[in-house]
Amino acid sequence: xxxxxxxxxxxxxxxxxxxxxxxxxxxxxxxxxxxxxxxxxxxxxxxxxxxxxxx
Amino acid sequence: xxxxxxxxxxxxxxxxxxxxxxxxxxxxxxxxxxxxxxxxxxxxxxxxxxxxxxxxxxxxxxxxxxxxxxxxxxxxxxxxxxxxxxxxxxxxxxxxxxxxxxxxxxxxxxxxxxxxxxxxxxxxxxxxxxxxxxxxxxxxxxxxxxxxxxxxxxxxxxxxxxxxxxxxxxxxxxxxxxxxxxxxxxxxxxxxxxxxxxxxxxxxxxxxxxxxxxxxxx
Numbered sequence: 332x333x334x335x336x337x338x339x340x341x342x343x344x345x346x347x348x349x350x351x352x353x354x355x356x357x358x359x360x361x362x363x364x365x366x367x368x369x370x371x372x373x374x375x376x377x378x379x380x381x382x383x384x385x386x
Numbered sequence: 387x388x389x390x391x392x393x394x395x396x397x398x399x400x401x402x403x404x405x406x407x408x409x410x411x412x413x414x415x416x417x418x419x420x421x422x423x424x425x426x427x428x429x430x431x432x433x434x435x436x437x438x439x440x441x442x443x444x445x446x447x448x449x450x451x452x453x454x455x456x457x458x459x460x461x462x463x464x465x466x467x468x469x470x471x472x473x474x475x476x477x478x479x480x481x482x483x484x485x486x487x488x489x490x491x492x493x494x495x496x497x498x499x500x501x502x503x504x505x506x507x508x509x510x511x512x513x514x515x516x517x518x519x520x521x522x523x524x525x526x527x528x529x530x531x532x533x534x535x536x537x538x539x540x541x542x543x544x545x546x547x548x549x550x551x552x553x554x555x556x557x558x559x560x561x562x563x564x565x566x567x568x569x570x571x572x573x574x575x576x577x578x579x580x581x582x583x584x585x586x587x588x589x590x591x592x593x594x595x596x597x598x599x600x601x602x603x604x
Contacts, residue, residue: 338471342387347477356477 341365396456403453410446414439513569549595556588
């Protein structure tokens, strides 16, 4: 699936997908959910949370 | 994607653009008519009319471009989807919010510095900048209140907004008549005193509420 197709499927611009891929932008919960649902995976399987600091 | 609501929004946008363009054409024709009536000594007035027509004409041209984009989107589902994404992209919205907030902070700080600098130079410039700064602060407060009410628990949000609105409104009412009195025109005491009392009371009530909220949070 191309970036353009993924962007269109989840309702964002191609630049948003590019920024997500290179880690310049953090997706909203809704966008993360849409992307995960599109691939039939859970959010944790699609996104890397290892950098998230514990409080 | 709620394309039905977006379609309605685009139709409203096209209608508003059409009305604005009609008004702009009217203003431009009126300006040309007035320019024809002006004598050769009215250079300043002619410049002002030229500026008005240019500004209104520029905004009208932008409206026409936006309306054309909306009409194109209304004719094709694919283009409407693309326009919806362009206008509702969450990263673009975040960039808009961040840059807008930063710009607003810089503008407010710059205006405050300008007021300070103008106080050494010219009373007219000082007065204009001071009232512009007050207006900007009021707009910021208004936007902040809207966002707090929109994104908070109703009870919590209302308490926050009420306390800050009372404090800021009180300060504004307290200071405004004194500024007008000193900088623009003398106000009779019968006008000034109620403002000072209501403003002072609002300010105290607002500060009291703020202190109570702070106490509750701790």
